Amino acid sequence: MADIALTRSKPRKPPLSIPKGAADGAFITYASLLLAFLYMPVAILIIFSFNDSRVLAWPLSGFTLDWYRTLFANADLLEAVGNSFYVATLSTALALCIGIPAAMALHRFAFPGKALFRRLLLLPIALPGIVTGISMLNFFNLMGFNLNLHTVVLGHATALLAVVVIQVFARLQRLPRSLEEASSDLGANALATFWYVTLPNIKTAIVGSGLLVFVLSFDEIPVTFFLTGRDNTLPMYIYSTMRRGVTPEINAVGTLLILFSVVLILLAAFLTRAPGRKR
Amino acid sequence: MTLRIIDRIGMGFFLGLPILWIVLFMLVPYGVLLTYSFWIKSYPLFEPAFQFGNYLTLLNEPQYLSVIGRTLKIAVIVSVTALVLAYPFAYFLVFRLKNATIRKVLFFGVIAPLWVSYLLRAYLWKTILGTQGVLNSTLMGLGIIGEPLDVFLYSQAAMVITLTYIFIPFMVMPIYAALEKIPRNLDEASADLGQSSWTTFWRVTVPLSLPGVVAGFTLTFCLCFGDFVAAFLVGGPDGLMVANVITSQFGAALDWPLGSALAVVMLVVVLAIISLSDRFEQRAKVQF
Structure with missing residues (x-):
């Protein structure tokens, strides 16, 4: 309070000397630069996947689809893709089966050790994958x-459990409490309320977090590195190819992976948006 | 009465599986990790023991301390760089941009890379910074340099660029969320009290957004601290991180107990950072 009084008694400071338009211009330039920093490398990757030289350097020498053709003839790679789909599907299912009830418990119940429970649940998101990988190994x-x-x-x-817990919990917190209370007043028990009232309302959060877990699992390296046996997942396969240096084939796989991510992003955006509009 | 019993069953239903999972796949494995860190390496793998030899090795052999020091240094530099880049962006989105749709699109533009393969995003920089890479050929094409430089790749600078690139979404998200929560009338109040927008920014906006900054810093720091992919791709011997050393203990060096001890050190560092930031968050909580 004293602070404020002091500054008030001083002569009024002139407003920020930079005109607002110029400041906005600077911000817009900055935002564009940051986005360029994020997306230029991706664009370069895609461009070079179509370039017909083994060297990834300017100038471009010509257009080719050869690198993509090699990919589809590569049996090891295709097997790795299959393995990744298998792993990502099962991991997503498991993370949802455990994450949704966990988020519900955090949202609905008070119990001893709740703070610890929450902390442990969320720990793996900040914990380096290598620690999870090694302790499980x-x-x-x-x-x-x-x-x-x-x-x-x-x-x-x-x-990846934490991804589901965070997103589902955040959605639960935004649900009006009255919905569950009404269900309870009408005589439904906790399970029935969960099944018929809560679940339909958090559907989009479940779908969104499920897709994100799928992508992250599909792409996972540090945990996979320690826990896989003879079978390779796609990122592990790419990782071992990268030992041999930079190749246009990796750029081609990368481009397809980016395409796959874009499809999933659009799918997530579409699936998580539809119910909002109806309301 | 019956309702209460059913609710209790419900609670057990919701809590049972997650607790079982946490115990079985987190607590027990962490315990095993700690146990292994006291064991002794012996052919072909190791044997049970209780001794602090592995930890003493970490303390006494300078290479381990220097790797830990370097990892801390890189993680701090990356977190600070990401913060400096992310804050103005988030501020612009929340406070300057009037159009809500453009705001959403720009925010999404920064978050979307999280959906793109992390391995790929590290690899991008290998193709750009390499001797025969895009940066060198661009500079040569522009006539700035005569022949390719090999200074870009395999350096700590390459590590910082790559890691910042990978983890910047984790910095933008919490800062954006924190800025969004600041009520606008505080800005107006500050202006009514005669403060310039600069003073308002430093004395109102920044302090209120600190929880987001701390959360972003914590996430970025912890993720960098445990990374080994970027170092593998662009780091070179000068950019070796703790996680790379752990990896080699579980691979070629075949010293699981020493690797486990290093992993315990990493776990302790990360837990310390997390609990520090938790404590800060508790103190900084502001009620509106």
Whole structure:
């Protein structure tokens, strides 16, 4: 309070000397530069996937689809893609099955140790994947489990659970409390309320977080690195190819991966938007 | 009465599986990790023991301390860089942009890269910074340099650029969320009290957005601290990170106990940062 009084008694400061238009211009330039920083490299990757030289340098020498043709003839790569789909699908299903009830519990109930429960649930999002990967590797090793795609699935579900919890919990918090109370007043028990009232209302958050978990699992390296056996997922396959340096084939896979991400982003945007409009 | 019992069953239903999962796949594995860090390396793998040899090795051999130091340094530089880049952007979106649709599109433009393969986003910079890469050939084409320079790739600078590029969405998201929560009438109040927009920015907006800054900083720092992909692709020997050393202990060096000890160190550092930022968040909570 004293602070404010002091500054008030001083002569009134002139307003910011830069005119508003110029400041806005600077901000717009800055925002464009930042977006250019984010998207230029992606554009370069895509351009060079169509360039008919093995060297990724200007000037472009000519258009080709050869790199894409090599991809579709590469059996190891195709198998890796299949493995990635398998892992990502199972991980997403698991993360949803555990994450939704966990978010519900955080939202609805008070219980001892709730703060700790929340902290542990959210921990893997900030915890480097390598820690999750290694501790689970040690655990599986101690138990005498063999490493295979299923151990990878368990690792991914653990690492990505937090994504579901955060998004579903945020949606639950925004739901009007009265919906659940009304259901309760009408005699529905907790399970019935969850199934018939809550679940339909958080559907879009579930779909959105599910798609994000799918993408992140499809792309996961640090956990997969430690938990996979002989089978490679797509990113692991690409990672091992990258040891041999920069190649146009990687650019072609990359371009397809980006295309795949764009499709999923659009799908997520579409699926999570539709119910909002109706309201 | 019956209602209450059913609710309790409901609570068990919602809580049971998540708790089981946390115990089985987080707490127990962390325990095993800690246990292994006390074991001894012996052919072919290791044998149980309780000794602090692995931790002493980390303390006594300068290479480990220097890797930890370098990792901390890179993580801090990346977090600061990302903050400096992200804050003006988020501020512009929330406070300057009048059009809500453009705001959404621009925000999404920064977040969307999270959906694109993380490995790929690190690899991009390898193709750009390499000796035969895009940057060198651009500079040569422009006549700025005569022959390709090999200074861009395999350096700490390359690490900082790549990691900032990868993790910047994690900085923008919480800052944007924090700025969005600031009631606009505070700005007006400050202006009515005769403050310039500059003073208002530093004394009203910045302090109120600090929780978002801290959250973004924490996330970026922790993710950088544990990264080994960027170092593998663009770091070179000079950019080796703790996670790379851990990886090699579990690979070629085949010293799981030492690798586990390093992972425990990493876990402790990350937990310390997280709890510091939690404490800050608790204190900074403002009620409107």
